[in-house]
Amino acid sequence: MFFLEELQWVWWIIIFLMAYYYYNWAQEHLAFSPILTLVVAAILIYYLVIVYPWAGLLGWVISILMFSGLLFMGAVFAPFLFRAKPK
Amino acid sequence: MLFYESAFALIELTALPLFQVTSDLWFVVRILVFSYLLFHMYLMFRDNQIIFGMAVIIAGYFIFVHAVSVTILMLCFFLFVVFGNQLQMLVMFGLEPLLGVFGVGSGRYHLEQNEFMRLEQKVAGGEALSEAEMGFMQQYSARQQKAQTMTGQSQEELMRRRMV
Numbered sequence: 001m002f003f004l005e006e007l008q009w010v011w012w013i014i015i016f017l018m019a020y021y022y023y024n025w026a027q028e029h030l031a032f033s034p035i036l037t038l039v040v041a042a043i044l045i046y047y048l049v050i051v052y053p054w055a056g057l058l059g060w061v062i063s064i065l066m067f068s069g070l071l072f073m074g075a076v077f078a079p080f081l082f083r084a085k086p087k
Numbered sequence: 088m089l090f091y092e093s094a095f096a097l098i099e100l101t102a103l104p105l106f107q108v109t110s111d112l113w114f115v116v117r118i119l120v121f122s123y124l125l126f127h128m129y130l131m132f133r134d135n136q137i138i139f140g141m142a143v144i145i146a147g148y149f150i151f152v153h154a155v156s157v158t159i160l161m162l163c164f165f166l167f168v169v170f171g172n173q174l175q176m177l178v179m180f181g182l183e184p185l186l187g188v189f190g191v192g193s194g195r196y197h198l199e200q201n202e203f204m205r206l207e208q209k210v211a212g213g214e215a216l217s218e219a220e221m222g223f224m225q226q227y228s229a230r231q232q233k234a235q236t237m238t239g240q241s242q243e244e245l246m247r248r249r250m251v
Contacts (some may be wrong), residue, residue: 029126032133042124047115055112 018056019049121150203227 026041048056065071123148132139138142149157166174187194206220 026122029122036125040118043118044115047111052108054111081197 015049015053016056018053018060019045021060022048022056117150117154121147124150199227 022044023041024046026037030037030040048059126141128139128142128146132142183192183194186192187197192197202223206216206224209216209220
């Protein structure tokens with residue numbers, strides 16, 4: 001199929017971004033020890049990207065939803081979206 | 088027999104990979120929790136590497152060996168310390184009135200008081216009391232008098248102490 005091959009590429013890009021995200025997370029939290037950063041990043045990438053990519057994707061999406069501030073934007077735009085209609 | 092064996096095999100075949108998945112992800116969760124703890128412990132103890140190292144060993148021990156107990160302990164902390172006032176409110180204003188209907192706790196006092204008032208009205212109306220009712224009246228009034236004298240004594244003692 002034409003688009004399935006494209007989907008494979010998209011999936012590889014998502015996998016790479018997830019791996020980078022988890023490596024970056026380990027780097028942010030364990031900046032005082034480069035070896036520990038590599039160990040934790042290796043464990044996270046092995047389990048959440050290689051073995052259980054769907055669990056990793058779910059965790060990635062949920063963490064972005066919770067920690068990026070996207071939910072605050074809902075409260076910002078809600079008054080414009082659900083405005084009371086004039087009679 | 089064959090059916091049961093095949094059923095067990097089916098259950099094992101379906102459940103074991105699930106157990107494997109949960110144990111693997113549980114290990115990943117422990118790693119995440121330990122990393123967060125390390126981050127905060129480094130912020131706290133970065134001036135003293137010995138304390139940091141000991142804290143890391145102790146925290147690792149508790150996270151990786153006693154994770155379930157620690158989780159239960161944290162839940163108990165949140166229940167009794169953080170939400171303790173809510174719990175107390177629920178017990179005092181939710182549970183105690185409900186149990187009071189059956190005479191548990193302070194409800195017993197109210198029930199006895201109501202009974203005493205009912206019997207007093209009965210006596211005032213000129214009706215005769217039964218044996219059990221007479222016994223209850225005597226017991227109740229004796230207890231009341233005892234309580235009153237005890238309060239009076241303690242009050243007198245307090246006043247005497249104040250005067251001295």
